[in-house]
Amino acid sequence: MFDASPPPALPVDGFDPHGLLRNGHVQTTLASLRPVAADPAGMRAAAQRRVLDCGGGVHLLGAWSRHPQARCLAVLIHGWRGSQDSRYLDGLACHLYAAGHSVLRLNLRDHGDSQVLNKLPFHSGRIAEVIGACHAARMLEPGVPLFCIGFSLGGNFALRVGIHGPAAGLTPRLCIGVSPAIQPRATLAALDRNPVYRRYFMRRWRAGMENKMHAWPGRYEGFRELVTLSHFTPITQRFAARYTEYADADAYLKAYTISPKQIMASPTPLAIITAQDDPLIPFADFSALHAGGALQTFLTPRHGGHCGFIENRHMDCWAERAVARLIDTALAPESACATA
Numbered sequence: 001m002f003d004a005s006p007p008p009a010l011p012v013d014g015f016d017p018h019g020l021l022r023n024g025h026v027q028t029t030l031a032s033l034r035p036v037a038a039d040p041a042g043m044r045a046a047a048q049r050r051v052l053d054c055g056g057g058v059h060l061l062g063a064w065s066r067h068p069q070a071r072c073l074a075v076l077i078h079g080w081r082g083s084q085d086s087r088y089l090d091g092l093a094c095h096l097y098a099a100g101h102s103v104l105r106l107n108l109r110d111h112g113d114s115q116v117l118n119k120l121p122f123h124s125g126r127i128a129e130v131i132g133a134c135h136a137a138r139m140l141e142p143g144v145p146l147f148c149i150g151f152s153l154g155g156n157f158a159l160r161v162g163i164h165g166p167a168a169g170l171t172p173r174l175c176i177g178v179s180p181a182i183q184p185r186a187t188l189a190a191l192d193r194n195p196v197y198r199r200y201f202m203r204r205w206r207a208g209m210e211n212k213m214h215a216w217p218g219r220y221e222g223f224r225e226l227v228t229l230s231h232f233t234p235i236t237q238r239f240a241a242r243y244t245e246y247a248d249a250d251a252y253l254k255a256y257t258i259s260p261k262q263i264m265a266s267p268t269p270l271a272i273i274t275a276q277d278d279p280l281i282p283f284a285d286f287s288a289l290h291a292g293g294a295l296q297t298f299l300t301p302r303h304g305g306h307c308g309f310i311e312n313r314h315m316d317c318w319a320e321r322a323v324a325r326l327i328d329t330a331l332a333p334e335s336a337c338a339t340a
Contacts, residue, residue, distance in 0.1 A: 148174075
């Protein structure tokens with residue numbers, strides 16, 4: 001059993017952005033538009049394209065950067081309509097690789113350029129294949145501890161890897177959700193309320209649908225009706241009924257909702273980093289949570305937006321340092337003994 005006592009305090013008070021960086025919308029925008037991160041250790045040069053066998057005939061695409069003296073393997077999962085090259089994911093990968101960790105940047109089904117790999121379309125209930133991808137990643141470097149870190153919807157997947165992975169034989173050392181969408185119904189409503197974010201994600205979602213139709217000619221002509229809709233709530237209602245195994249949108253959204261009880265009782269240690277000013281993930285979603293039980297670390301700075309946490313004009317990211325510190329703590333000898 002793991003030790004439920006919280007690890008040493010992290011420098012939450014050290015995250016104190018100034019000026020416009022205290023604006024959650026600015027932070028959210030910079031998460032995707034920040035300059036390409038410096039890569040002093042050569043994470044990108046080391047990257048190898050890998051098609052991972054996730055079981056059941058499913059394959060997911062990843063980019064694996066093996067560190068020659070790896071202390072762990074970190075599987076990183078992007079947010080909805082992101083990819084292995086999303087700026088926030090790439091930045092964390094460079095930071096962790098420079099700290100001595102191997103990284104695998106995983107593309108969820110139909111994200112990145114992976115639409116042709118699987119006939120059926122992506123939906124957020126597909127946790128089994130992400131656990132399968134983590135199994136396949138572990139086989140690449142079986143001698144080091146496994147961590148799973150995700151952003152936004154990827155944060156939801158990362159937390160579910162921790163909650164459901166052990167029953168499937170997968171035992172990560174720690175799973176971390178950054179700005180995780182744990183209550184998808186609330187996130188869907190927030191997205192539909194804000195026309196700027198709705199248009200941004202609508203453009204990316206429509207492009208993904210077009211790519212899927214192109215990859216599988218004649219199979220997904222029904223997408224053409226969906227892409228004419230202007231809000232995600234009716235899109236989700238129709239998509240869930242037609243293209244998932246769930247009876248309706250209520251059942252679909254429930255399938256990837258993560259309750260506080262599930263988080264606190266997870267068989268894997270978990271950590272959550274989320275900003276109080278996140279415009280897409282209502283902070284009220286986390287009101288029943290606290291550090292304790294399986295949730296070893298719960299960091300909630302006042303600022304940071306959605307997946308932002310940019311500290312200064314140099315675009316340094318506080319969340320990258322926080323994640324690296326969490327990994328260091330979990331790798332400490334006393335922590336390794338407690339999780340054995």
